Amino acid sequence: MNRSGSTKERILAAAETLFAQRGFDGASLRQLTSDAGVNLAAVNYHFGSKEKLVEQVFRRRLDALNAQRLAALARVAGQPDTRLEDVLDAFIRPALELSHEDSGSLFMRVLARAFAEHDDSLRKFLSENYGHVMRQFTAEFARLLPQLSKEELYWRIDLVTGALTHAMSGFGMIQRKSDVSERTHREQTVAHLTRFAAAGLRAGA
Amino acid sequence: MNRSGSTKERILAAAETLFAQRGFDGASLRQLTSDAGVNLAAVNYHFGSKEKLVEQVFRRRLDALNAQRLAALARVAGQPDTRLEDVLDAFIRPALELSHEDSGSLFMRVLARAFAEHDDSLRKFLSENYGHVMRQFTAEFARLLPQLSKEELYWRIDLVTGALTHAMSGFGMIQRKSDVSERTHREQTVAHLTRFAAAGLRAGA
DNA sequence: TTGTCGTTCAAACGATCGTTTGAGCATACG
DNA sequence: CGTATGCTCAAACGATCGTTTGAACGACAA
Structure with missing residues (x-):
């Protein structure tokens, strides 16, 4: 039972963990509030409903x-000497850092x-709230890969995203070994992903 | 309501669709059996429990x-003139054909x-039942990419798997356009994925 | 002190879940 | 014919779900 932070913070932390373990439907508010050390009614009081908590x-x-x-992209984009690997690093590293924070690996x-739930409402939510980020990255990729048609580029960015998501989810054959620090493992992941993605993006060039 | 096939077959078909739409927890047996046009008790009668149905x-x-x-791999593996693209095709095409069958796109x-549920029981299930398939593909990849260390190879196969899974799930920016047949779209997907993955696997060679 | 406001609490609400039950039906075999 | 077998059916079981309720609490202002 978590006893640090405000009620809202405890709920959010417990929710992230339990949603990851049991899914949105599988995680009950009773288990969640018990883990967080708060009353059952606190979720509806502070968030309105389970759905809004999600x-x-x-x-x-x-x-x-x-x-x-965006901050990482701004540091490298638009320069005459920008390397493809720099843009990929700006795209990949924040995601992996997030996925390796204390409880963030669960997020x-x-x-x-x-993504698996994958109804159109989620697609709409992501597009409306974070679509501009993907557009900025796409524009920079397009600048560095002028030989690719727009359709080709979209395809390849999609595939890079898939590889990244897979690496973040931690489901593959590769697992962090116990004798490797989280930081070292993250750096290795960034390196492998960047090299793989850069080659894939440049394919046929 | 589906009225073709045996009760078991109708349940399996409806389950695949509804599990994809609502998740394993979110899909109720009442909705499922209603879609299948069978009685509520039929699931427990024919499968024993919801979990065994899954x-x-x-x-x-x-x-x-x-x-x-495995059949596709056997047709190309071990030959002196095997191309990396041939092995990738054997790995990718069956998955995409499965994901484009009539109701199979939902699977x-x-x-x-x-994968998102992602507890160790699933990993164990896949490893026990289908691990030998991945081992055969890995061996052939290793033969065609002798310059890669074992760890490098595992990483890259993981990333290829991620890209494939993403493409299959249909969540990316790329969506099939209504004026393109499923078969054409599948062939395009195979082509894009194979080219991208081959370049990624060969990176640094 | 009294009153107010934000928060927490135990308890209960109605709905829905997976599963079980036992009667009823059809077909096949003696 | 009788009856055994495989299957389907409506109905009910207990459990658990998200949510609501109204009382109680603590801090602070009037």
């Missing part, structure tokens, strides 16, 4: 992720779950 | 997928959902 869990993490991505399971 | 949904599709993958959402 949305808050998303917003809290995605706002931070996209802010970091990516939450996100993967949401 | 397992049957998995087995039915994964058995077919892995059989096709990949089911699978993506299961």
Whole structure:
């Protein structure tokens, strides 16, 4: 039972963990509030409903992720000597840092779950709130890969996103070994992903 | 309401669709049996429990997928003139064909959902039942990419799998346009994925 | 002290869940 | 014919769900 922070913060932290473990439907408010050490009614009091709590869990993490991505992109984009690897790093590293924060590693399971739920409302939510981030990255990729048609580029960015999501979810054959620090493992993941994605994006060039 | 086939078949078909739409927890047996046009008790009569129904949904599709993958791999592996693209095609095409069958496009959402659930029992289930397939593909990839260390190879196969899963789930920016046939779209997807993955696997060579 | 406001609490609400039950039906075999 | 077998059916079971309620609490202002 978590006893640090305000009631709202305790709920959000417990929600992120439990949603990742049991899914949005599988996680009951009774279990959630018990883990958080708060009363059952606190969720509806502070968030209005379970559904709105889910949305808050998303917003809290995605706002931070996209802010970091945009800041990282701004540091490298538009320069005459920008390397493809720099843009990929700005795209990949914030996501992996998020997925390796203390309880943040669980958020990516939450996100993967949401991708799996995958109804149009989620697509609309992401597009409306964070679509401009993808547009900025796409524009920079297009600048550095002028030989690719717009359709080709969209395809390849999609595939990079898929590889990134997979690496974040931690489901693959590759697992962090116990004798490797989280930071080292993250750096290795960034390196592998960047090299793989850069080659994939440049394919046929 | 589906009225063709036996009760068991109707349940399996409806389950695949509804699990994909609502998730394993979110899909109720009452909705499921209503869609299938069978009695509520039929699930427990024919499958024993909801959980065993879920397992049957998995087995039915994964058995077919892995059989096709192994058959395709056997046609190209071990030859002196095998191309990396041939092995990738054997890995990718059966998955995409499965995901484009009439109701099969929904199965990949089911699978993506299961990946998101992502507890160790699923990992164990996949490893025990279909691990030998991945081992055969890995061996052939290793033969064609001798310059890669074992760890590098595992990483890259993981990333290829992520890109494939993403493409199958249909969540990316790329959506099939209404004026393109399913077959054409599948062939385009195979082509994009193969080119991207081949370049990624060969990176640094 | 009294009153107010934000918050927490135990308890209960109605709805829905997976599962079980036992009667009823059809077909096949003696 | 009788009856055994495989299956379907409506109905009910207990459990658990998200949500609501109204009382109680603590801090602070009048």
